[in-house]
Amino acid sequence: MEADDDRHPYDRTYEIQVVDIGHDMASVVVHSDPFTEYLHLARFDDGWKIVNAFYRRNRPNQVPMIEPVLRLATLDDVDEIDALMKSSTRDLFPIFYDDAQTEASVHYIAAVDRSLIQDGTYFAMEANGELVACGGWSRRDKLYTGSGDAGGDARPLDPASEPARLRAMFVRADWTRRGLGTRILEACEAAARAEGFQTLALMSTLPGLPLYERFGFQILERVDIPLPNGTTIGGARMVMQLPSAGPLRQPPSSR
Numbered sequence: 520m521e522a523d524d525d526r527h528p529y530d531r532t533y534e535i536q537v538v539d540i541g542h543d544m545a546s547v548v549v550h551s552d553p554f555t556e557y558l559h560l561a562r563f564d565d566g567w568k569i570v571n572a573f574y575r576r577n578r579p580n581q582v583p584m585i586e587p588v589l590r591l592a593t594l595d596d597v598d599e600i601d602a603l604m605k606s607s608t609r610d611l612f613p614i615f616y617d618d619a620q621t622e623a624s625v626h627y628i629a630a631v632d633r634s635l636i637q638d639g640t641y642f643a644m645e646a647n648g649e650l651v652a653c654g655g656w657s658r659r660d661k662l663y664t665g666s667g668d669a670g671g672d673a674r675p676l677d678p679a680s681e682p683a684r685l686r687a688m689f690v691r692a693d694w695t696r697r698g699l700g701t702r703i704l705e706a707c708e709a710a711a712r713a714e715g716f717q718t719l720a721l722m723s724t725l726p727g728l729p730l731y732e733r734f735g736f737q738i739l740e741r742v743d744i745p746l747p748n749g750t751t752i753g754g755a756r757m758v759m760q761l762p763s764a765g766p767l768r769q770p771p772s773s774r
């Protein structure tokens with residue numbers, strides 16, 4: 520332990536977030552400056568016990584040296600976006616999912632949906648000439664990559680009665696917790712509102728839940744997301760109401 524971390528554990532403040540809980544398994548995130556701990560718990564005959572733990576030191580200064588630039592993605596970005604999605608999934612999903620679930624997610628979820636780029640509703644963030652985050656929204660009826668073929672369920676949505684979709688948010692692991700996901704959400708919200716949408720909906724993975732909840736989304740229901748190879752991963756349907764008129768609301772973690 521380093522000199523700046525020599526507070527006794529009892530002197531720290533702990534924020535405990537139960538991300539997922541079932542009959543005999545639970546995933547918990549514990550925030551305690553300067554650490555974030557990710558715990559898997561299992562229920563045994565004599566009570567709940569930690570069976571897997573992973574921690575990381577929070578960055579002392581969360582402001583990046585290089586301020587990433589947000590722009591619309593183009594088809595020239597496809598290969599780099601694909602690599603970014605896959606590396607983000609490989610690095611961040613194992614905190615919540617097992618190996619088979621992570622690999623299935625790399626294959627079926629971390630895959631570029633070109634229609635989002637062609638529609639001009641997909642954003643990329645670039646720093647030092649590299650893509651470090653991506654994500655977007657859709658005016659089409661498709662909730663997540665892997666939920667069906669693009670041609671089969673890409674019906675245009677009615678902004679007056681249907682929610683716009685939030686889609687395919689990924690941040691490179693070494694750029695997380697610096698507000699990039701939030702900046703993309705803000706851009707999506709603004710663009711969807713400009714087209715008259717009154718609600719945003721999404722299917723969240725477990726790693727995405729804290730970001731969306733912090734932004735203002737509410738969980739409609741917890742679900743097992745089915746992937747085409749028969750694997751399922753835990754997730755949640757989420758929704759957020761947009762104010763119908765007036766200035767953009769102040770996001771909770773605006774930076």
Ligand SMILES: CC(C)(COP(=O)(O)OP(=O)(O)OC[C@H]1O[C@@H](n2cnc3c(N)ncnc32)[C@H](O)[C@@H]1OP(=O)(O)O)[C@@H](O)C(=O)NCCC(=O)NCCS
Nearest residue numbers: 689690695696697698699700701723724726727729730733
């Ligand atoms: C989910 C993801 C996009 C978040 O991106 P991000 O750039 O780290 O998010 P932000 O920095 O904007 O986070 C904003 C707030 O959300 C919450 N949050 C985000 N990630 C969190 C985490 N891992 N643990 C706890 N809270 C988290 C925090 O309140 C955070 O504010 P803080 O850092 O000031 O505490 C990123 O972790 C990721 O790419 N995960 C893998 C891919 C994925 O699951 N995408 C979602 C698909 S539905």
